[in-house]
Amino acid sequence: MVRKVRRKPDPAAGEDLPHVVVVGAGFAGHTAVRGLVRRLRGRARITVIDQNDHFLYLPLLPEVAVGTLEPRRIAVPLAQSLHGVDVVLGEVRHIDVDERTVAWTDPEGGSGQVTYDRLVLAAGSVNKLLPVPGVAEYAHGFRGLPEALYLRDHLTRQIELAATARDPAEKAARCTFIVVGAGYTGTEVAAQGVSFTAELARAHPALRGVSPRWMLLDIAKRVLPELDERLSHTADSVLRERGVDVRTGQSVAEALPTCVRLTDTDEEVPTHTLIWCVGVRPDPLVQDIGLPTERGRLVVGTDLAVAGHPEIVACGDVAAVPDVTRPGSATPMTAQHATRQGALAARNVAASLGHGTPRAYKHSDLGFVVGLGGTDAAANPLGVPLSGLPATAVTRGYHLLSMPGNRIRVAADWLLDAVLPRQAVQLGVVRGQHVPLETGPARTG
The missing domain is CATH 3.50.50.60 (FAD/NAD(P)-binding domain)
Incomplete structure (x- = not known):
């Protein structure tokens, strides 16, 4: 001790x-x-x-990237949550x-x-980087608010550029989005991103009949390999029902400015979006x-x-x-x-320091929750596998209890998202050079 x-x-x-x-x-x-x-x-x-001058509740970052939550909702100011403490920025x-x-x-x-x-x-x-050519230069990380805000702008921009593109090949490339890593973050980004871009595309007459293409890649044998197979199957089913091209046992061999080359098959997929969620x-x-x-x-x-x-x-x-x-x-x-x-x-x-008695660390997992957007989620509280609306209720309840602040604001955003359409505009507050993959902010604890 x-x-x-x-x-x-x-x-x-x-x-x-x-x-x-x-x-x-x-x-x-x-x-x-x-x-x-x-x-x-x-x-x-x-x-x-x-x-940072705030505590960042990372599990809800995908909801910021797709506009469900405003960014300040998951950022709790240290000056307000840590009273009587010297905060050094x-x-x-x-x-x-x-x-x-x-x-x-x-x-x-x-x-x-x-x-x-x-x-x-x-x-x-x-961010965990792998020795894959081009990833550091062309992939988008996903570990902090700047990256989430930039990605939201980027997704919106690709749909808007696709709507004005005359070349069908360019239109298809801009409507193709690739996520690498089928863990918690990658699965949530793909599940919520496909719904977000589909909603964006419906707002543009020039994209009528065009469905944005999302691919989720992982060298693991299944999505969410950390979870019970039943929960993995639930998430996989939701992804495929939404049109996500889930490819397990496969990853990116090389990233280029306008395409990626996949492992095994050497298939080249034209795209302007590579989202890196491999791990930390x-x-x-x-x-x-x-x-x-x-x-x-x-x-x-x-x-x-x-x-x-x-x-x-x-x-x-x-x-x-x-x-x-x-x-x-x-x-x-x-x-x-x-x-x-x-x-x-x-x-x-x-x-x-003489106040209390020390202890050793022993903790068994209480379960996991994965939000998939809308009324879809996968959860296993205390080992009980849940899906659909019950899992969504457990997932959102868990997040509200776990957050050290902003609970009412988060709940209000969820309510508004359920009854009002999202406002999809580019804010332009974060530029690409400010969110490099190799040095992106990632202090999680």
């Missing part, structure tokens, strides 16, 4: 209180900070450092574990540094700290502490937390585990 360690006073603090620094305000970090505030009750200084560049310092760079090029008595590492994850990898920050890692994740014990550095705990996607329900493996990189590990990190850090 995390042991008490002698603190080094921070000369800049101006007060003799232990200083807890949390890196990252995603699912793990945000939960950890809230837990620390509740447990320490002003008996320590708490600082959270993140490159910046990207952590270096952590010195010997000197116990954290250095960062702010959005305008400034820099800062702070010392800590306890450090909670919850930096999250970034731990934030590279942890590799530079100099502490032991396992597949890019910090090696920690079941108490989340780093061996040899009891003042440091790690949680969420950056931590290889032993999974006691599956000996020999680490817990999966999911929001559910990140949230619960964040809560435990707060408990154990507070205990190391």
Whole structure:
């Protein structure tokens, strides 16, 4: 368990209180900070450092991309949700574990540094890139609000350009959309994107009779391979009923400006849209700290502490937390585990400061939910497989309970979407060069 360690006073603090620094305000970090505030009750200084000024509820990002939800609905301001905490807006560049310092760079090029008595590492994850030629240059990532807003504009623009295209081949290419990765995000993007673009196309007389073509590719044998086969079958059926061309066991061999070449068959598919939802990898920050890692994740014990550095705990996607329900493996990189590990990190850090008792991490999955748009969803709460309207009710109820704010606004947007048509216009607020796949924002916890 995390042991008490002698603190080094921070000369800049101006007060003799232990200083807890949390890196990252995603699912793990945000939960950890809230837990620390509740447990320490002003008996320590708490600082959270993140490159965003908000907590982003990533599971609902596909609904932002297709216009169901406005972007601010899934962005909860840190200044409002984390009372009594120093919020530093910046990207952590270096952590010195010997000197116990954290250095960062702010959005305008400034820099800062702070010392800590306890450090909670919850930096999250970034896009997972595979060595596929052309992907970094031509694919769209999908890990943050800028990417979702850009994708919404892009989908709208392709339909509008297709409506004015005289060349049938160009019209077809602009109406073809390819998603790589049939996990949670890719499946939701394809399921909701095909409905969104079909609605856009119906608004243009020149596209009467034209159905946008969506392809979902994955090298796995089925969509949603992480879920029970019955739920996978439910999602697969919904996708195919909506006209999505689901291809398992196949992926992209090369991406080009106006087409992609597929694996196995070398088939070339003309398109202007390649959406990359292959997965995530731990934030590279942890590799530079100099502490032991396992597949890019910090090696920690079941108490989340780093061996040899009891003042440091790690949680969420950056931590290889032993999974006691599956000996020999680490817990999966999911929001559910990140949230619960964040809560435990707060408990154990507070205990190391003399407030409460520490515990080890043990958690079994409570189930998963996948929103497919409209009244379609797949869910298995407590292992009970659901589909259709019951699954939609469970999915939306779960999201509302899990969000740390904006619940009424989200519910209101869902209600309005059910009774009013969406307003499909290009906003032009995010340009392509601001959402590169290899460096897109992705702090999830």
